[in-house]
Each structure stands twice: as C-alpha cells, then as structure tokens.
Amino acid sequence: MSSVVSKSEQSRVEILGMPVDRVTMSETMARLEEFVSSGRPHFVITADAAGIVQAQSDQDYQLLYRRADLITPDSAGVLWAAKRLGKPMSERVSGVDIVDRVCALSADTGDSIFFLGAAPGVAELAAEKMRLKYPGCNIVGTRNGYFPAESDRVVAAEIAELDPDFLFVAMGIPRQEKFILDTMPIIKARVSIGVGGTFDVFSGKVKRAPVIIQKLKLEWLWRTLQNPSKLSKTKLLPKFVLLVLKQKR
Numbered sequence: 120m121s122s123v124v125s126k127s128e129q130s131r132v133e134i135l136g137m138p139v140d141r142v143t144m145s146e147t148m149a150r151l152e153e154f155v156s157s158g159r160p161h162f163v164i165t166a167d168a169a170g171i172v173q174a175q176s177d178q179d180y181q182l183l184y185r186r187a188d189l190i191t192p193d194s195a196g197v198l199w200a201a202k203r204l205g206k207p208m209s210e211r212v213s214g215v216d217i218v219d220r221v222c223a224l225s226a227d228t229g230d231s232i233f234f235l236g237a238a239p240g241v242a243e244l245a246a247e248k249m250r251l252k253y254p255g256c257n258i259v260g261t262r263n264g265y266f267p268a269e270s271d272r273v274v275a276a277e278i279a280e281l282d283p284d285f286l287f288v289a290m291g292i293p294r295q296e297k298f299i300l301d302t303m304p305i306i307k308a309r310v311s312i313g314v315g316g317t318f319d320v321f322s323g324k325v326k327r328a329p330v331i332i333q334k335l336k337l338e339w340l341w342r343t344l345q346n347p348s349k350l351s352k353t354k355l356l357p358k359f360v361l362l363v364l365k366q367k368r
Contacts, residue, residue, distance in 0.1 A: 130206070131190070132201045132204055132206040132208075133204075134166075134171055134197060134200045134201065134204070134363065134366075135171050135172075135174075135175060135200075135359075135362050135363065135366060136174075136175075136181070137166065137171045137174055137181070137184045137190075138184060138185070138190055139166050139190050139191075139192050139197060139201065139208075140189055140190050140191060140192075141192075141201070141206060141208050142189070142191060142192075142208075142212060143209055143210055143212065144210060144212050144216060144217075144220070147189070147191055147212050147217065148217075148220055148221075148224075150189055151163070151189075151217075151221070151285075151310050152228070154188065154189075154309055154310050155228075155230055155284050155285075155309040155310060157309070158309065159309065160303045160304075160306075160307050160308060160309060160311065161188040161189070161309060161310050161311070162183075162186060162187050162188055162296075162299055162300060162303065162311055163187060163188060163189045163190070163191070163310060163311065163312040164183065164184060164187045164189075164190045164191070164296060164312075164313065165190075165191050165193035165212065165213060165214040165217070165312065165313065165314070165315075166184075166190050166191065166192060166193055166194075166197055167193045167194035167196065167197060168194045168196030168197055168200070168355070168356055168359040169194075169292075169355040169356065169359070170292045170293075171197070171359065172355040172358050172359045172362070173292065173293065173355070174293075175362070177293060179293070179297065180292075180293040180296070180297075183293065183296045183297065183300055186300060191212035191213075191217070192208050192210075192211060192212055193211060193212060193213045193214060194211065194213075195211065196356060196359055196360070197211075198210075198211060199363075200359075200363045200366075203363060203364075203368070204363075204366070204368050205368055214287075214312060214313070214314035214315055214317050215314070215317045215320055215321075217312065217314070218287050218312075218314055218317050218321070219249075219321075221285055222249045222252075222253050222256045222258070223252075223253045223256070225253070225255075225256050225257040225258075225285075226253060226254065226255030226256055226257065227255075229257060230257060230284040230285060231257050231258075231259045231281070231282070231283045231284045231285070232256075232257055232258045232259065232283060232284070232285045232286075232287065233258070233259060233260045233261070233262075233278055233281060233283035233285070233286050233287070233308070234246050234258060234260070234261040234262075234287055234289070234318060235261070235262050235264060235274075235278065235286065235287065235288045235289070235290075236262075236263070236264035236287075236288050236289030236290045236295065236314075236318060237263060237264055237289045237290075237316075237318040237319060237322075238263060238264075238265065239263040239265060240263070241263065241318050241319060241322045241324060242261040242262060242263055242264075242289070242318050242322075243261045244321075244322040244323070244324075245261075245317075245318040245319075245321035245322040246258045246261045248321055248322060248323065249321055259281050259283060260278065260281045260283070262274065262277070262278070264288075264289060264290040264295075268294075268298075271298055271301060271302055272302065272305060274302075275302035275305040275306050276305060278306050278308075279305050279306045279307065282307070283306075283308045284308065284309045284310065285308060285309070285310045285311075285312075286299070286306060286308035286310070286311040286312070287312055287314045287317065288311065288312070288313050288314065289313075289314050289315060289316065289317055289318045289319075290313070291315060292313060292315065295313035295314075295315070296313045299311040299312075299313060
C-alpha cells in the first residue's frame with residue numbers, strides 16, 4: 120500500500136503494541152487532503168482504548184493497524200496512555216469530528232463522500248442532516264451496513280461506480296476495518312475510515328455528549344448510558360488501564 124509522507128510527519132507511539140500517530144486535528148486534515156491529492160487509496164484508523172484491547176486477541180486486527188496509513192488518537196484512554204509512556208498527545212482526533220470537518224469542507228474542495236453502514240435509513244438520514252448543516256456538502260451516496268460479509272465485494276463494486284474520495288464505514292470494529300482493507304482494490308477511495316457510531320450521532324438517533332462531558336473525558340460513560348448495549352465495550356476500559364500500567368515506558 121502506498122502512502123503520502125507529510126513534511127511534518129509525526130512520530131508514532133506504541134500502545135500495547137499498537138501504533139498510534141501523534142497528530143492533532145489540523146495535522147490530520149492536512150494529511151487527509153494529501154491523501155486525496157495523491158489519487159491513491161489510503162486506510163485510516165481512529166484508535167480508541169477498547170479497540171486496542173480487542174486487537175490483543177485478534178491477530179487479523181493487529182495486522183490492520185500495521186497496514187494503516189494514519190492512526191489517530193480517538194479516546195481519552197489513548198491520550199492518557201501516550202502521556203504515561205512519555206509521548207503525550209495534545210488532543211483527541213475522533214471519527215465523528217473527522218467526518219464533520221470533511222463534510223464541512225467538501226462544498227469548497229469538491230471532495231466526494233460516501234456513507235456506508237448503520238441500520239437501514241440511518242446513513243441516509245445522517246447524510247440529509249449534514250447537507251442541511253453544510254449546504255453544498257458533497258455526499259454522493261449512502262448504504263446501510265446490514266449485509267453479510269459474503270456480499271462485501273458486491274457492495275464494494277456498487278460504491279466503486281461513484282468513485283468517492285472519502286469512504287466512511289460505520290459497521291463497528293473490527294468489521295468496518297476488515298471491510299475497508301479487503302475491498303480497497305475494488306473501491307479505490309482515496310481515504311477510507313471506520314467511524315463506528317458516527318451516523319447514529321449525525322442522524323439524531325444517538326445524542327453526542329455535551330461539551331462539558333467531553334472536556335471531563337467522560338464521553339465513554341455518556342455513550343454507555345445512552346446505549347447500554349455498549350456495556351461490553353466499556354468493560355474493556357479497566358483492562359486497558361491495567362495492561363498499560365504493566366507496559367514498560
């Protein structure tokens with residue numbers, strides 16, 4: 120896989136063996152535009168604490184981290200771990216915020232966007248709301264994520280016809296990342312990112328935590344209270360802390 124190397128390329132920190140780029144949101148956006156300008160496909164992961172724990176017992180998911188062109192810090196846990204390891208990061212770079220910024224800029228850049236994932240109707244509603252929020256937002260297509268893995272290539276071929284610059288996939292980890300890497304040769308989107316529950320937030324199905332909750336680094340608790348099905352993911356956080364405490368600095 121080819122990747123564009125920015126003049127200001129940031130160093131990476133290894134958290135439980137998983138690489139994470141020490142980038143800010145502005146640096147991330149600059150890298151994404153470089154990826155689009157290159158004309159070649161790139162794979163981006165937004166790394167959170169639960170995902171890093173899951174990777175410990177999933178070798179295929181570990182390999183995905185090694186194949187990614189950019190891995191952003193997408194949780195307070197990751198920021199805490201990086202600081203403890205002596206390589207602090209200044210801010211979260213979440214999937215929700217990346218998608219929001221790309222949509223906001225697309226009216227001016229002309230970058231085309233495809234929303235894939237979530238329950239039937241959710242991606243469409245999310246796209247509608249983003250077009251209202253950012254007039255001219257260039258979302259060229261949507262599709263729900265309710266299809267079996269056996270249909271991945273069929274779905275990929277449908278998306279490829281629209282030739283999107285950005286492909287945002289909301290099917291949960293590691294399913295979304297595995298879909299992206301397996302279908303990159305077909306879709307060839309310049310930037311593909313797994314974005315978890317982002318479409319649920321944009322559609323209004325799930326409310327994002329208030330800013331004060333985000334600043335207190337308690338968004339994980341807010342998400343769990345909003346959606347108890349995420350409890351299994353939340354339970355991974357104490358394990359993450361214990362594993363990081365054991366990791367040599």
